[in-house]
Amino acid sequence: MNSRRRRLLAVIAVGAAASLLVVGFFAGRWFKSPAQAALEVAPPPETELTAPIEYRVLQATIVTRGEVGASVELGFTPMSGGATAAQPVVTGVRVKPGEEIGAGQVVMEVSGRPVLTLPGVVPAYRDLRPGSRGKDVAQLNSALVGLGFGPTSAGELFGPETKSAVQRLYDSIGYPPATTGESDQLAVKAAEKNVTALEDALADLQVAEPGPDADGLQKKISRAKRDLSGARSELAELRAKSGAMLPLSEFLFVPNYPARVLAVPSLAGGPTEQGGGGEPGKAQTAGLRISAGELTVTAKINSSDGRRIGVDQPVEVFSEVLGKSFTGKVLSVGELTPDAGVPPYYPVVVRPDSPLESKLSGQNVRLTFTGAPTPAKVFVVPISALFSKADGSVNIVRRLPDGRRDTIAVTPGTNANGLVSVEALSAKLNEGDRVLISSANLSDTTGPPR
Numbered sequence: 186m187n188s189r190r191r192r193l194l195a196v197i198a199v200g201a202a203a204s205l206l207v208v209g210f211f212a213g214r215w216f217k218s219p220a221q222a223a224l225e226v227a228p229p230p231e232t233e234l235t236a237p238i239e240y241r242v243l244q245a246t247i248v249t250r251g252e253v254g255a256s257v258e259l260g261f262t263p264m265s266g267g268a269t270a271a272q273p274v275v276t277g278v279r280v281k282p283g284e285e286i287g288a289g290q291v292v293m294e295v296s297g298r299p300v301l302t303l304p305g306v307v308p309a310y311r312d313l314r315p316g317s318r319g320k321d322v323a324q325l326n327s328a329l330v331g332l333g334f335g336p337t338s339a340g341e342l343f344g345p346e347t348k349s350a351v352q353r354l355y356d357s358i359g360y361p362p363a364t365t366g367e368s369d370q371l372a373v374k375a376a377e378k379n380v381t382a383l384e385d386a387l388a389d390l391q392v393a394e395p396g397p398d399a400d401g402l403q404k405k406i407s408r409a410k411r412d413l414s415g416a417r418s419e420l421a422e423l424r425a426k427s428g429a430m431l432p433l434s435e436f437l438f439v440p441n442y443p444a445r446v447l448a449v450p451s452l453a454g455g456p457t458e459q460g461g462g463g464e465p466g467k468a469q470t471a472g473l474r475i476s477a478g479e480l481t482v483t484a485k486i487n488s489s490d491g492r493r494i495g496v497d498q499p500v501e502v503f504s505e506v507l508g509k510s511f512t513g514k515v516l517s518v519g520e521l522t523p524d525a526g527v528p529p530y531y532p533v534v535v536r537p538d539s540p541l542e543s544k545l546s547g548q549n550v551r552l553t554f555t556g557a558p559t560p561a562k563v564f565v566v567p568i569s570a571l572f573s574k575a576d577g578s579v580n581i582v583r584r585l586p587d588g589r590r591d592t593i594a595v596t597p598g599t600n601a602n603g604l605v606s607v608e609a610l611s612a613k614l615n616e617g618d619r620v621l622i623s624s625a626n627l628s629d630t631t632g633p634p635r
Contacts, residue, residue, distance in 0.1 A: 234623035235584050239565040240616035245493060245556030245601030251484035251502075251535065253545045255476030257440055258447070263295040263473075264434045273434070275450045285443040285543050286475070289332045291358055293450070293473060298435055299360050302475070303328040305438030312433050314365055316426040317343040324438065325431065329354060344425070351429045362429040369427035376420040383413040441478040445543050448474045480541040481516065484533045484552055491531030494518055494554055500535045501553040504545060513537040515554070559599050563606035570620045571597060571605065581607065584619040 263273045277294030280286055291299045305324040311317075313325055323341040329350040330336070334357070336346030355362040364370070387409040395402055450473060482502055486494060494515060502511040519532035535552060570581050583591040591612065598606035607614070 235619040236567050236622050238618045240562055242558045243565050243599050243606050244558035247490045247554040249484055249552050251482040251552045253482050253548045256478035259475045261437050261473040278449050280446045282446050283544055284446045301436045302439050303436055306440040309438050313431040315343050315348050348429045363432045365427045365430050373423045376423050380416045380420050383416050387413055439477045444475050444477040445546050447476050482535040485530035486533050488529050499555045503551040511537050564614045565604050565606055566620050567622050568605045569622045582621040
């Protein structure tokens with residue numbers, strides 16, 4: 186009996202001890218002393234961030250994005266050939282985006298009529314008709330000569346030679362030329378009949394017997410000759426102002442070749458509309474866009490970096506689409522330009538050292554501008570290592586091997602890519618020395634670290 190009681194007491198003692206251990210464990214988890222609780226919520230101890238002092242040549246680079254495009258961009262809106270013509274309809278698109286085009290090429294067809302590209306810097310702004318004069322006519326004559334259609338004597342007059350050359354141009358592309366209109370043709374025919382009638386009348390008078398009134402017959406012959414001369418002059422004038430012409434709806438002057446197609450109407454066969462987007466089944470008038478001239482890259486450089494960019498500065502152009510790099514130079518730097526919604530910027534144009542591939546037109550590319558390096562090696566630290574004292578001096582804090590700090594007054598120089606060259610005013614700097622770049626460097630002390 187005593188033995189059984191002792192075993193029971195032992196079991197009870199072991200269970201009580203285990204219960205105390207469990208309670209102690211959870212009590213340690215749930216109940217903490219004030220000191221322990223304060224320690225757990227306290228901020229971590231302050232650390233010091235440092236960077237090494239470098240001794241090397243410092244060269245500035247600016248990396249940004251730019252758009253590839255030509256120096257001139259043209260748009261063409263399909264239009265009807267006259268006031269009485271029906272709504273213009275795109276009936277054919279002969280080019281595709283990215284394609285190079287040349288002078289005298291049909292790029293599209295509107296209402297069954299061709300749209301031609303011709304060389305010229307003066308924009309097309311009117312119909313060019315027989316009898317027209319001006320710089321745009323001289324430009325047309327030069328274009329026709331360059332394309333091999335004449336006229337032999339290029340000038341500012343749309344004369345008979347120009348008319349014949351336009352006829353030959355249209356023959357070469359397989360279309361009849363546009364004409365000045367049916368009313369002009371009727372007027373010419375009427376004038377031709379009048380001339381024929383006057384010629385017949387004069388011929389009859391010239392073979393008539395003089396009779397007793399010879400003087401009267403001579404007067405009639407003189408009047409007939411005068412009338413015939415006037416009729417012939419009128420006919421020549423009508424002919425000079427009628428016939429083959431070049432309507433504004435069928436051509437555009439392009440200043441440089443080869444030109445490149447940026448966009449075309451989305452669909453042939455639908456009525457043309459103003460604006461982009463549109464509805465399915467309708468072609469867009471704003472769709473035909475052409476770039477002309479050499480491809481350049483334009484970028485908007487922020488106000489701080491723009492002041493460090495100059496003409497002829499080297500630039501690397503990188504296309505992620507092609508996976509290729511190209512070299513170039515800064516062609517121009519514009520004035521600081523304000524723009525709604527974005528910070529002011531400097532417009533910069535980059536000219537590649539060699540012509541870019543036409544497929545780059547319209548692409549967004551990466552630009553790396555390389556500035557002039559320092560003439561010799563300099564001590565370089567992160568810009569974040571600099572701080573100013575109340576006296577206006579610029580300083581760095583050097584972290585000594587034994588843990589002490591050494592505040593050194595410096596003169597900052599060239600800065601690039603987050604780094605700046607420094608020259609110590611008193612102490613000697615060494616390559617590899619560590620400088621503080623955390624908030625600790627704002628402490629103007631020399632001594633053991635905190």
